[in-house]
Every structure is written in structure tokens, then in C-alpha cells.
Amino acid sequence: MDTLETRELRYFVAVAEELHFGRAAERLGMAQPPLSRAIQQLERRLGVCLLQRNRRGVRLTGAGEVLLHEGRAALNAIAAAARRTRRAGGADSPGGPRGLLVLAVKAAASHELLRRLLAAYAAEPDSAEIEVLPCGIREQEELLRDGRADVALMHTPWNSLAGFDSEELTTEGQVAVLPAGHPLAARGTLSLADVRDVPDLPLARWPTRGTYAPGPGPEIHNQTQLAQLIALGRTVAVVPDSARSWLWAEHTAVPLTDAPPVVTHIAWPAHSRSLALAGLVRTAARL
Amino acid sequence: MDTLETRELRYFVAVAEELHFGRAAERLGMAQPPLSRAIQQLERRLGVCLLQRNRRGVRLTGAGEVLLHEGRAALNAIAAAARRTRRAGGADSPGGPRGLLVLAVKAAASHELLRRLLAAYAAEPDSAEIEVLPCGIREQEELLRDGRADVALMHTPWNSLAGFDSEELTTEGQVAVLPAGHPLAARGTLSLADVRDVPDLPLARWPTRGTYAPGPGPEIHNQTQLAQLIALGRTVAVVPDSARSWLWAEHTAVPLTDAPPVVTHIAWPAHSRSLALAGLVRTAARL
DNA sequence: CGCGGTGATACCTGGCAGGTATGACAGGAC
DNA sequence: GTCCTGTCATACCTGCCAGGTATCACCGCG
Known part of the structure; x- marks a missing residue:
């Protein structure tokens, strides 16, 4: 009577994301009428209006917004349960x-x-055994949440540690990466203002949550592209000190005096209690 | 094909907790055979052995332990989604x-x-509107997780903030609460060693996760009981400074010089994004 | 060797999830 | 106004599966 089925959550999230019953049904691989009925039934069971069906389209109510957020979190937790259980399976067999x-x-x-x-x-x-899963920085949090990963190396201030348990590992400064021949490359240190104010080298722009801040610099999609643009003398970038490991010969890294420090953490879902994870965290903390 | 139903999670958690199909079925209000079948089906779908059915009883495998933990978390998330959605319902109606x-x-x-x-x-x-829900200190985390509460005032080192987002509010010292007439009550400050070494006043023992550490002091179940035992000169307790608000006239509080400080945080589920919550946190941070 | 207690199997049935066909309704073009 | 179109809701049917009852297979024990 009061327990949501995952099927209902999946359906509602699809509709809430598409704001269109027909497209949502298609995405779910089913016909539209049963989907409509399921959502109505969900609204009746919760005793709450989730969607505002206006002429021409659908909008979320306040309660709908809440269920969209909480439902996504719940679906992630369910997917995580399935994946982590599967991964643990067979570990008993000698x-x-x-x-x-x-x-x-x-x-x-x-x-x-x-x-x-x-x-x-x-x-x-x-x-x-450790499987290393390279991914984008925003992806890490999602991977931990939906169980595709068990633990992550995260970097503040870019990652948010909210919702995870974590242990601090290292702190490092940041450097400006310049084309080797550039006048600034000869300096021993630089400030952020120095880097921002070079007219011939606009600062590269990274996407934040899928969108790019406005600015003169090129829009960067991946590290290789960035490296090439720097080598070509088209841009400059600010990166953590440890990024020196992937620099080219044509790059020069100059320490920045006033860039915010980058802290590396090892992070994992707060409720995890596996021995293997505990061992890895202990090892990391001792490094 | 790979999506767990909440029904299956409920069933498995019940069996894993009872370690007995009959009792689990009774708890779930159903007959035992369909429960057996559902668990078998779950094991086949996950491709993993969850339970070791020995003669005489059931034991969890490693994968079963994982599913018990993760499944509980998922069920909490589902319950939270339902509760928070219901609570948000009607907020649209003018x-x-x-x-x-x-x-x-x-x-x-x-x-x-x-x-x-x-x-x-x-x-x-x-x-x-704020509904204040008084509860035990261990309960707070569970209430946030399963959606019965939206936000909590937590106290380190007793509460764990793992899994929550939080903001630090205040730090306070701890005091020893003594019967008013006791010799130590005349002192201006005390150390933890002073309090522990009083032969006639054994330190009160609080339950940690349901069990009591061994020791000479009385086992405390609630604050009223503690207050009475102190007033009667039977025990002494170490509590945060702000606990002075519930002391009796027959109590004397003496500051402790070396007790760990108590930090009060306002904490909430990491993924919450409601305006009302943000406002409350902002207000709290400005106090 | 029964007996009690365990989980598994066999078989049946009712409810409900899902499909198809169609309705109701609003907007836009003219 | 009158179509036409795009939307979600309703009506009705059907097949599957969750759940029930009866029973089995197994084991430990007095």
C-alpha cells in the first residue's frame, strides 16, 4: 500500500525527464496507455499530484520535482545493489x-x-584485485552512486565529496602549462592574474556540467586536444602539479603562486563496509 | 532483466535478517513457498548464490552480505522517496x-x-514550517536516510557525518555533572582522570550500538534516569556544556579541561536540493 | 524408526501489467 | 466555423506471474 515499486520509479523518472508520455513510453519500450495508467495509479497511491497535465504538454509539480530527485537516487541505489552483489558473487567459491x-x-x-x-x-x-576505471571527473560521483565503481580518487575543488566517506591523501599546487617558447615560460613562478592577462594566449575553457562559460579561449573536450592546442601556442591552461606526467616536450609548466591547492582524496560510498575496501583505504592513507 | 524489484529486495532482506524462510514469510505476511521461489528466482537473475542452505537453517554468502547492506540502503532510499514526495504534496495548492x-x-x-x-x-x-522530531542520537542518521526527517542537528564525535552534507555550527567543551554536595563539585575545573578515579562515583555507562561497555557504573537508558542517579549521589557523567539546560538544582557542572570538544553540525542528505532546506541551513550558518 | 522442523516442488488461480483501439480535447491553419 | 494533428485518457481484452494450498525430500533426534 505504501511501497513504491522500482517499475513505477523508472516510469515516473522517464516521464519526468521527457515531459511527454509518448516519448517516455517509447524510451521504456512500451505503449503509451499503460504508462499513463501507471503514473495515475502512482499519484493515487501517493495521494499526491505529480504532473500538471496542461493542454499541450506536461509540467512537474513541486512534489514531482521531489520524486524526480529522490527517485533517481533510489534507482541508483537499486542499480548499485544489483551490480555490487553480482560483483561479489563467486568470491566464495574456493x-x-x-x-x-x-x-x-x-x-x-x-x-x-x-x-x-x-x-x-x-x-x-x-x-x-583492483580494476582501474578511467572516466571523466563528473562521472566519478555517478559511478560510485550507481555501483559501477566501489571507490574513487577525487580532487577538490572539482569533485564534491558530499555523500561520500573519504580520506585525504595529498595536497599539491597548480601550474600554468604554456607553449615552451612563450616569454612567460621563462619565468620561475606566475600568478593567476599573469596567466589571465596574456592577450595572445586566451585561457582554455572546460565544460562545467556540460556547458562552457563565455570567454575568448577555445572550448576543450579532452586532454589530448588541450595538449595539442597548448603546443600550437593557441592557449594556456591551469592544471594540478601532478599533471606534469602527461605534458609534451613542447610544453612548459610554471608554478602558480596563488592558485587554489588541489587536494586528492580517496572516496567511497558512506555505507560501504567491505574488508577489501577498508584495506585499500588503509594502504592509501599510509602512502 | 537486470533490474531488481523492491518486492524482491524486501523479501531478501527479510530472509537475510531472519535466516529462516518460515519466519521471514510470516513477517512478510505471506506463505513460505512463494518466498522460497522468489529468492531462488532472484539468485538466478543475479547469477549469484546468496544463501547457503544447509541442513538445519540458512547462512549468508559473501554476495548475500553485500546484498543485505546495499539492499537495505536501497529500500531506505525508496522509502525516503515516497515519504518526501508525500510531504511535498499539496505544497502547490494555494x-x-x-x-x-x-x-x-x-x-x-x-x-x-x-x-x-x-x-x-x-x-x-x-x-x-519546521517540525521538530526528538529522537535518540543513533536514530537521527536512520531518519535522514529513510526520509522520515529532512535535516538534523548532529554532534560529533557521537554522530557520524558520513553520507551527509553538513555545515559546522558551534563547538563546546564538556562538563562533569556531579551531585551538588560532592567534594569535587567545589573545584573550578577537572580533568577526565579526576572524574574516572572517584571511587564513590563510578562513571555512568551509555549504550553504544545497543550494548554496554563493562564497568562499575550504572547502565543508563535515558536522561531522566541519569539525572536522578546523579542527584542521588550514585554516579557522575560527562556531557556537553549545553546540557546545563536540563540540569537539576541538586547538580553541579564542572568544566573538564581535557575532554574532546563537541561540535554541533546541521546535516542533511547529500543530494537534497530543496529551497526550504537551503534557507534553513543558511540561517543556521549565520547564527 | 517415527516425529518435528526445515526448505523445495507441483499445481492452480486471480489480479494486474501490458497491448490495441478509440475517445476527448485543445490548438492551429484556412 | 471545420478540418487536421498532436496530446493524454479511457475501455476492454489477454497472458503472465505472484501467491496460495498440498505435498515432498531431507535431516537430526528422542
Whole structure:
């Protein structure tokens, strides 16, 4: 009587995202009428109006917004339960894998730290196997939430640690990456203002939540592209010190005096209680 | 094909907790055979063995343990979605409540801070209604997780903030609460060692996760009981400074020099994004 | 060797999820 | 006004599956 079925959550989230019963039904691989009925039934069971069916289209009510957020979180938790259970399966069978941890890392970030962590953990007794899953920085949080990953190396201020348990690992400064021949490349240190005010080298722009801030610099989609544009003398970028590991010969990194420090954390879903994870975190904290 | 139904999660959690199909079925209000079948089906769908059916009883496998943990979290998320949606319902109807926030507080803790917070928030424009839900300190986290509460006042080091977003509010010292006539009550300050070493006043013992640590002091179940035992000269307790608000005339509070400080936070589920909650947090941070 | 207690199997049935066909209604073109 | 179109809701049917009852297979124990 008061327990939501995952089917209903899936249906509602689809409708709330599409704001269109027909398209939502198509996305769900079903016909539109049963979907309409299911949503009505959900509204009756909750005793709440979720959607404002106006002539021409659908809008979310306040309660609908709440269910969209909370429902997404619940669906993530359900998917995580299924994935983590599957991953743990077979760990009992003697001779089988003793456990597998999926570690989400932003591609090419903290390369040296990661190398040392993997080596140190592999040397531990009873260590589990670690699968390294390179991904985008925004993706990490989603991967942890929906169970595709178990643990992640995160970097403030870019990642948000809200909702996760975490342990601080290292702090590093940031550097400006310039084309090797540029006059500024000869300086020993720079300030953010120096970098922002170079007229011939507009600061590269990264997407924040899918959109680019306005500005003169080029829009960057991946690191290779950035590296090339810097090498060509078209842009300059501010990156953490450890990013030196992927610089080209044609790049020069100059330390910045006033850039915010970058802190690397190891983070995991707050409720996790696996031995393998605890071992990895302990190893990381001792590095 | 790979999506867990909440029904299956409920069933599995019941069986995993009871470790007995018959009792689990009874708890679920159903017959035992369909429950057995549902669990088998779940195991087949996940491709994982969850339970070790021995002669005489059932045991969890590793994968079963994982599903028990993750499944509980998922069920909490689902219950939270339903409850918060219901609570948000009707907030659209003009004239209806503009919103209701449920605030979980440990009974009698941070009394003055709470009073000021409620007053300051009520004075804000567009403030929602606040329902204060007094509860035990361990309960708070569960209430936030399953949606019975939206926000809580938590106290480190007793509460864990893992999994929540939070804002630090105040830090306070701790005091020893003694019977008024006791020799130690005349002292201006005390150390933890002083309090622990009084032979005639054994330190009161609080339950930690339902069990009591061994020791000579009385086992405390609630604050009233503690207050009475102190007044009777049977025990001594270490409590935060703000607990002075519930002391009796026959009590004397003496500051402790070396007790760990108590930090009060306002905490909420990390993914929450409601305007009313944001307003309350902003008000609290400005106090 | 029964007996009690366990989970598994066999079989049946009612409800409900989902499909198809169609209605109701609003807007736009003219 | 009168179509036509795009939307969501309703009506009705059907097949599947969740759940019930009866029973089995197994084991430990007095």
C-alpha cells in the first residue's frame, strides 16, 4: 500500500525527464496507455499530484520535482545493489577471485600516486584485485552512486565529496602549462592574474556540467586536444602539479603562486563496509 | 532483466535478517513457498548464490552480505522517496502549507541553539514550517536516510557525518555533572582522570550500538534516569556544556579541561536540493 | 524408526501489467 | 466555423506471474 515499486520509479523518472508520455513510453519500450495508467495509479497511491497535465504538454509539480530527485537516487541505489552483489558473487567459491574493487579515476590524473597506490596495495596480504576505471571527473560521483565503481580518487575543488566517506591523501599546487617558447615560460613562478592577462594566449575553457562559460579561449573536450592546442601556442591552461606526467616536450609548466591547492582524496560510498575496501583505504592513507 | 524489484529486495532482506524462510514469510505476511521461489528466482537473475542452505537453517554468502547492506540502503532510499514526495504534496495548492521540513534532534541536546535557530528561521521571509522530531542520537542518521526527517542537528564525535552534507555550527567543551554536595563539585575545573578515579562515583555507562561497555557504573537508558542517579549521589557523567539546560538544582557542572570538544553540525542528505532546506541551513550558518 | 522442523516442488488461480483501439480535447491553419 | 494533428485518457481484452494450498525430500533426534 505504501511501497513504491522500482517499475513505477523508472516510469515516473522517464516521464519526468521527457515531459511527454509518448516519448517516455517509447524510451521504456512500451505503449503509451499503460504508462499513463501507471503514473495515475502512482499519484493515487501517493495521494499526491505529480504532473500538471496542461493542454499541450506536461509540467512537474513541486512534489514531482521531489520524486524526480529522490527517485533517481533510489534507482541508483537499486542499480548499485544489483551490480555490487553480482560483483561479489563467486568470491566464495574456493579458487575464484577473492574480490574485485573497481576504482574510478579521472583519466591521467594523479598518475604517480595511483601507480604507488596500486603497487603498495598489491603487496598487501589478502589484497583484492583492483580494476582501474578511467572516466571523466563528473562521472566519478555517478559511478560510485550507481555501483559501477566501489571507490574513487577525487580532487577538490572539482569533485564534491558530499555523500561520500573519504580520506585525504595529498595536497599539491597548480601550474600554468604554456607553449615552451612563450616569454612567460621563462619565468620561475606566475600568478593567476599573469596567466589571465596574456592577450595572445586566451585561457582554455572546460565544460562545467556540460556547458562552457563565455570567454575568448577555445572550448576543450579532452586532454589530448588541450595538449595539442597548448603546443600550437593557441592557449594556456591551469592544471594540478601532478599533471606534469602527461605534458609534451613542447610544453612548459610554471608554478602558480596563488592558485587554489588541489587536494586528492580517496572516496567511497558512506555505507560501504567491505574488508577489501577498508584495506585499500588503509594502504592509501599510509602512502 | 537486470533490474531488481523492491518486492524482491524486501523479501531478501527479510530472509537475510531472519535466516529462516518460515519466519521471514510470516513477517512478510505471506506463505513460505512463494518466498522460497522468489529468492531462488532472484539468485538466478543475479547469477549469484546468496544463501547457503544447509541442513538445519540458512547462512549468508559473501554476495548475500553485500546484498543485505546495499539492499537495505536501497529500500531506505525508496522509502525516503515516497515519504518526501508525500510531504511535498499539496505544497502547490494555494493556501496550503508552503512546505514542511522535519528536523531531527537528539532529545534535549543543543536546546538553546535550537531555540535560536527556530526563531531566526521563522523570521525569514518564505520560511517553511519546521517540525521538530526528538529522537535518540543513533536514530537521527536512520531518519535522514529513510526520509522520515529532512535535516538534523548532529554532534560529533557521537554522530557520524558520513553520507551527509553538513555545515559546522558551534563547538563546546564538556562538563562533569556531579551531585551538588560532592567534594569535587567545589573545584573550578577537572580533568577526565579526576572524574574516572572517584571511587564513590563510578562513571555512568551509555549504550553504544545497543550494548554496554563493562564497568562499575550504572547502565543508563535515558536522561531522566541519569539525572536522578546523579542527584542521588550514585554516579557522575560527562556531557556537553549545553546540557546545563536540563540540569537539576541538586547538580553541579564542572568544566573538564581535557575532554574532546563537541561540535554541533546541521546535516542533511547529500543530494537534497530543496529551497526550504537551503534557507534553513543558511540561517543556521549565520547564527 | 517415527516425529518435528526445515526448505523445495507441483499445481492452480486471480489480479494486474501490458497491448490495441478509440475517445476527448485543445490548438492551429484556412 | 471545420478540418487536421498532436496530446493524454479511457475501455476492454489477454497472458503472465505472484501467491496460495498440498505435498515432498531431507535431516537430526528422542
